[in-house]
Ligand SMILES: Nc1ncnc2c1ncn2[C@@H]1O[C@H](COP(=O)(O)OP(=O)(O)OP(=O)(O)O)[C@@H](O)[C@H]1O
């Protein structure tokens with residue numbers, strides 16, 4: 001196996017800059033997810049690594065070999081796309097054997113049989129080898145496509161939204177399967193998805209892109225708990241983080257955060273972390289407050305000095321939890337809470353913010369203060 005190193009890479013299609021100055025390393029045996037909204041340059045990046053697109057500028061290395069000029073077949077990568085095409089007139093066995101047959105000088109037919117058998121065992125499709133693709137379910141077909149990629153034992157797997165088209169239940173199942181497969185194969189995996197839940201649940205590290213630009217690379221925990229900017233903060237988490245325009249005010253040795261609808265005191269720890277990062281304010285400052293839906297406490301009465309009142313817009317019970325949409329002046333916030341009491345539309349309820357879990361962003365640059 002090997003690492004993939006992307007160094008200052010650009011992808012231009014005429015005037016369109018799909019990938020801008022991307023530097024990123026997928027380490028040996030790592031499961032790295034490229035995550036971002038539609039059109040952010042994920043597939044372009046993957047296709048450059050695979051050799052299916054020219055690299056406009058910069059270098060891509062697999063192991064310590066620069067591959068810019070290498071043909072796809074010489075890069076020792078295997079790719080699985082969303083729209084995998086199985087050969088409809090070949091059996092599952094022959095579909096999986098195909099990449100090996102293309103290299104028949106390298107593999108004897110006994111070796112081909114052995115490799116297909118082994119891949120089929122890993123993917124638990126041994127009993128499907130004689131079937132035709134039309135006789136398979138979507139998930140089974142998808143496993144055959146993966147089987148076709150793993151028979152060769154490539155250095156690197158490149159997967160572009162391989163399970164996006166499956167139904168929700170099968171997708172959840174395949175997430176676990178792919179993660180298990182990654183460990184079993186001891187493989188380097190570069191995996192593209194626009195689904196944050198997929199990335200959060202499978203990846204060792206996640207690289208988030210927006211508009212062709214890398215935003216942050218980190219473990220799922222770092223991305224979720226320490227997003228570097230508003231884009232990352234808003235992209236992971238479901239329902240997404242709430243953002244509220246606020247003003248940070250220093251009054252004597254008290255620091256407050258709020259707007260005309262609420263005002264909360266900042267803890268000494270928060271002030272320290274703001275100051276540690278070089279943000280020593282001696283006056284007021286416009287900021288954006290970010291709070292995830294699960295980091296509010298709801299009560300029927302005012303419970304702390306910082307509690308503030310909101311109006312219930314709608315509730316969405318989800319079994320154990322409930323999503324509550326509330327109005328804080330012109331802001332609509334989404335809260336996620338255990339069902340303890342179900343507020344009614346139009347009710348006034350009180351909120352507290354879990355201050356240890358809140359985020360502050362620069363009003364203009366959208367960068368996180370801590
Ligand atoms: N062959 C092409 N010619 C011109 N523009 C292209 C081409 N391929 C992609 N683009 C553009 O480059 C940008 C990035 O596309 P890319 O396919 O890499 O995005 P993506 O992140 O994979 O999106 P999605 O999640 O929708 O698959 C988009 O603006 C897209 O329209």
Ligand SMILES: [Mg+2]
Nearest residue numbers: 042043044160
């Ligand atoms: Mg794509």
